[in-house]
Amino acid sequence: MSDPVSHWHTEHANFSRLLDILEKQLDAFHGAGQPNYDLMVDIVSYLRHFPDLHHHPREDAAFALLAKHEPGMEIPLQRLRQEHRVIAAAGDDLLRTLSEVTSGAVIARAAVEAIAAMYLVYYRHHIASEEKEVLPRAAKLLTPGDWRAVAAAAPGGRDPLFGNESEAGYRELRRHIALERERSRIPGASPPHRARSAERLSPNALASTDRGSATPPPGVCGWQALGARGLI
Ligand SMILES: [Fe+2]
Numbered sequence: 001m002s003d004p005v006s007h008w009h010t011e012h013a014n015f016s017r018l019l020d021i022l023e024k025q026l027d028a029f030h031g032a033g034q035p036n037y038d039l040m041v042d043i044v045s046y047l048r049h050f051p052d053l054h055h056h057p058r059e060d061a062a063f064a065l066l067a068k069h070e071p072g073m074e075i076p077l078q079r080l081r082q083e084h085r086v087i088a089a090a091g092d093d094l095l096r097t098l099s100e101v102t103s104g105a106v107i108a109r110a111a112v113e114a115i116a117a118m119y120l121v122y123y124r125h126h127i128a129s130e131e132k133e134v135l136p137r138a139a140k141l142l143t144p145g146d147w148r149a150v151a152a153a154a155p156g157g158r159d160p161l162f163g164n165e166s167e168a169g170y171r172e173l174r175r176h177i178a179l180e181r182e183r184s185r186i187p188g189a190s191p192p193h194r195a196r197s198a199e200r201l202s203p204n205a206l207a208s209t210d211r212g213s214a215t216p217p218p219g220v221c222g223w224q225a226l227g228a229r230g231l232i
């Protein structure tokens, strides 16, 4: 059954899918392949917008409420709030660098790789920390009123990639996501990237990856959808 925490998991699983695809492009730096810079721009552009404008503000609201219920969590929650700002700044840096590359600027591959790898590691660690330290406590401590306040913290969030009314600009990225999904269904053909990132997430996060039923209605983010349906 859908609930705010399972939607929270689902959004993390969506972001992790994108980080997996980004990692695959990074691997091309080490092989003979050519990284798909346009695809990398799409990934970071999405992560810089939907999560930074909707997912993270709702988390900030949830963290503040959670700290009231459990004051001992105040410091780790403050650190996670700070990480939202770092992720946004790192995303800006990476997006700017990738945009320069796609505009024809000559930038050393190693420089692009270092910025992208740092973003990848930092983002994955952030998600894993929330899955391990925050979501289980939020599931236990936040009240229906708290969840309504969380949904109201960043209303109107249309997901331009994972929502059914996705923006045309993300068509190519959606195609890659669908391809990765198909590959993961072929026995013995699970992408190593997915497995590696999955190991970094908690068992709860892994469970959420398969919660297809938790997908929000067209173009509507999870927590907002729950509020509209009176589930929170
Ligand atoms: Fe976060």
Ligand SMILES: [Fe+2]
Pocket (backbone or CB within 6 Å): 012, 055, 059, 127, 130
């Ligand atoms: Fe998060």
